[in-house]
Amino acid sequence: MYDYLIVGSGLFGSVFAYEANKRGKKCLVIDKRNHVGGNIYTKNIAGINVHEYGAHIFHTSNKKVWDYIQQFAEFNRYTNSPIAVYKDEIYNMPFNMNTFSRLWNIKTPNEAKEIIEKQKKESGITEPKNLEEQAISMVGKDIYEKLVKGYTGKQWGKPCTELPSFIIRRLPVRFTYDNNYFNDLYQGIPIGGYTQIIEKMLEDIDVRLNYDFFEHREELEKCAKKIVFTGMIDQYFNYCYGELEYRSLRFETEVLDEDNYQGNAVVNYTEYEIPYTRIIEHKHFEYGTQPKTVVTKEYPAKWHKGDEPYYPMNDDKNNSLYARYKELAAQEDRVIFGGRLGMYKYFDMHNVIEEALKCVEKEFDN
Template sequence: MKYDYLIVGAGLFGSVCAHELKKKGKKVLVIDKRDHIGGNIYTENVHDIQVHKYGAHIFHTNDKEVWDYVNSFVEFNRFTNSPLANFEGKLYSLPFNMNTFYQLWGVITPEEALAKIEDQRKELNNKEPQNLEEQAISLVGRDIYEKLIKGYTEKQWGRDCKDLPAFIIKRLPVRFTFDNNYFSDRYQGVPTGGYTKLIEKMLEGVEVYLNEDFLSNKAKYLELADKIIYTGPIDEFYGNNLGKLEYRSLEFKTDIIETSN
């Protein structure tokens, strides 16, 4: 059978495309090399908890049309992302805001916090940052860099901050208010019942094949449809003929803790 569209990847982008194309009467096939739909936003029920299998995802937007669109499939909760960083047994609020600065230095006014940051930024003496470490210090000073940036960044990239290019962090958001909300968008939340339910609704009536590796038999799949929407790694699509792109790394460890909350 010839399809109008073959969509490679049953994640959020691929599923939105499939839903909208089906509404327009197009013949669509969605394939995914994993054994489930949802891509990286896949959630599964573990002990009545919706676990984000590939790391936490919070939906956020300032666009009411986008918010109304996703809510037309499933209901979203009112989750607000207010993360805490644990550094040597002490907790610090993220993103960097007045709560963070109070926890670091005991300052209580924006003027005191700004003065502390400006004093620590002088360490570079107006030198052009040559790596990520120097870039971070030039933006927010050494205390914030050492406690809240260095370890996290080195875990993600798998190398020392001195060996990472400065351009990775062009800016670091600093807020001089007591507000722990990570995002500033008007609309934010997580689907009640998990993201998998959202994707299931989007793919209703769409032909979906799982455990199908597009890149293992690309020639065959390219013949299946007039147009291909590919959502996988772009370097792999071209056989890494220009080399492999570097990606930040994530390692997932799961603990089940017997507690009421």
């Protein structure tokens, strides 16, 4: 008999399993995929660590989380500084002085602020009724037209005029020549990829792959005293209140017979007419010098039941549905729901570690 059955070998399940095992608890980790790691899984192709489920850049301002993750891998100094391509123009992201000087041929923060203020005023928007109006009232027309409109429309599968304004309450604008996408204190990529981190966490723990909880539910529920469930919470309850919605993605990966395809790890394509949102060139996450390169095009996709659920749609409708499932979850005293699917929330990796450590503390240290 195991102390814990952990459903899902992603970051949440693996941190929990590692900590429980350290405290002498016997754990079984299962995953329906054929590998551990969930969405942070990296696979070595042509000597390059490929982020199989989209670009993963670790960033946090939480020293405890940063120190925690360093136990499992050495991190490099990678700084996310994406490039945006609009037609034949190249811009730096996030919107900063490099973007503004390229757009308007200006040099100083005051010049940039003046132009943005002028465009906001000219728009005459006081109460934004949709995402387009919201964005223009925050950053003006030029940035909206070239860098927000097509990209956001593709991401959500609808024109910005049909999207609610709350989706972009904030657009990062920085009046310095700093291309670092994140404001966090700590940032990097594990040298050698993310999979090693999970493998180290699960080193002394029983793991079963290609093993779906719902196909073996009866047997699995009997094999452990408690369950940590990091799959879809609505599926756990047999969709009794209806289905939660997600946004999905499709990845197209190619090995190219050249050493440097685009000169940057992340290049966003902001025109609506180009169907993918970005191209990732994986070797640049680790300053790779291999003779070949691996690139992945990321296409946003509508989610249907059975597809990979990448992003929870945290709008009012889905959040209130989740609240009902959460009430059911509170009544399951033998089951802990965790991670982005179990808690129906978009979490970055550092958030997941924080949540998992909170859960560990509640379970063992009280």
